[in-house]
């Protein structure tokens with residue numbers, strides 16, 4: 416399972432070729448010899464003497480792209496006109512637009528959708544605010560809110576740089592679950608200000624998806640908003656990740672024949688995702704969890720500045736073992752990584768119990784190079800779209816919000832999350848289950864369907880649904 420040349424790093428070389436000096440076949444051979452994977456060739460212009468062609472090449476990374484460019488630039492009779500990066504091309508002008516549901520063709524229609532007709536609808540909502548759900552976009556909208564402080568594994572890149580991720584989340588909400596999501600990146604990291612702003616924009620939304628807000632601020636922001644708003648507030652990096660991690664783990668454990676209550680789990684990176692994964696594991700019945708962050712294992716008897724770590728120390732690490740990741744991973748059945756690239760070494764995996772399960776979920780670069788880890792693990796999963804076993808919160812947030820919006824849930828509670836995890840796991844049948852298929856694909860349409868159903872059932876059972884979906 417090697418990191419491959421994939422479409423996420425793909426360049427288009429526009430070349431002007433002097434036919435008397437260069438052979439096209441030779442150019443292609445040079446690109447291949449430099450390790451470039453040629454996936455498309457387009458003819459742009461042809462004349463007797465010259466041709467202009469676009470060659471699309473998948474490469475490993477930016478440095479490799481430069482090597483391919485250098486090789487082509489040195490070829491006699493070849494002029495490199497332009498190099499474009501396909502990933503940047505799809506981002507030109509952003510990835511979203513707003514589409515009206517109907518055209519406004521004449522004055523009559525104008526006076527219905529806008530003034531004066533709209534005024535009566537405003538009055539109806541003013542008299543009964545719950546009508547906002549039936550007469551505005553609220554019933555199907557989610558705000559994807561970030562302050563840009565923990566974007567993927569890139570860290571604090573700020574609100575402008577966070578936008579492409581939030582736009583991507585909004586695309587996924589719409590494509591996978593029909594939810595209209597709006598990317599909202601805030602130019603503040605002040606907890607109180609974020610809470611105030613989210614509360615102030617809430618009238619337009621049926622749910623709030625907090626995204627890429629760093630720990631520990633994310634905990635207070637989410638808790639307070641949950642208390643103060645009557646629509647679901649869900650910090651995706653915490654709960655979405657935890658739900659999908661549990662789904663993958665339920666299936667991986669079936670393969671290795673181990674039970675949740677007998678395994679030892681090491682969680683690396685006790686930030687937003689790591690804390691939520693731990694809480695989910697605890698509520699699913701795991702008893703032996705050791706959390707590790709930059710300074711080693713989280714232990715009882717030490718006072719941490721991060722209040723969440725004090726909470727964490729009280730509920731995990733039953734033997735109170737201390738030390739580095741390499742120390743505490745001895746005998747572990749499962750490694751859950753939500754920390755940083757390269758944190759886990761092959762030597763660490765060798766110390767794990769039989770049939771190691773490694774979920775290296777840091778994005779965009781996992782805790783260990785999958786190619787290095789593969790010979791030593793039984794089950795390997797990462798957060799990446801370009802490798803098998805993608806443990807990514809995208810398997811959760813579209814379906815969980817679809818269900819919550821459809822039954823007009825007041826909140827997304829623990830039972831709904833657990834139901835979502837089991838629903839995701841159930842999409843992989845026992846016949847299909849194998850080391851490279853513990854978790855369904857993002858494009859498997861059964862995922863949203865099953866998560867939606869399970870979430871609605873759990874919302875009704877726990878009394879947080881405000882609408883009967885059978886109506």
Ligand SMILES: NC(=O)C1=CN([C@@H]2O[C@H](COP(=O)(O)OP(=O)(O)OC[C@H]3O[C@@H](n4cnc5c(N)ncnc54)[C@H](O)[C@@H]3O)[C@@H](O)[C@H]2O)C=CC1
Pocket residue numbers: 565566567568569627628629630651652653656683684685686687688689707708709710752753754755758776777778779797798806807808809
């Ligand atoms: N696959 C998925 O669905 C998801 C993956 N992630 C990934 O997990 C990582 C963490 O995300 P968040 O929890 O949102 O960020 P966060 O900033 O809240 O937490 C990261 C934690 O990792 C710790 N850490 C950093 N370097 C470390 C090291 N060398 N050793 C041990 N601990 C280290 C930090 O101190 C911090 O406590 C990111 O790479 C993110 O992309 C997060 C959410 C979903």
Ligand SMILES: CC(=O)C(=O)O
Pocket residue numbers: 565566567568627651652778798807808809
């Ligand atoms: C997938 C995701 O939400 C993250 O890496 O932050």
Ligand SMILES: [Mg+2]
Pocket residue numbers: 567626627651652
């Ligand atoms: Mg995220």
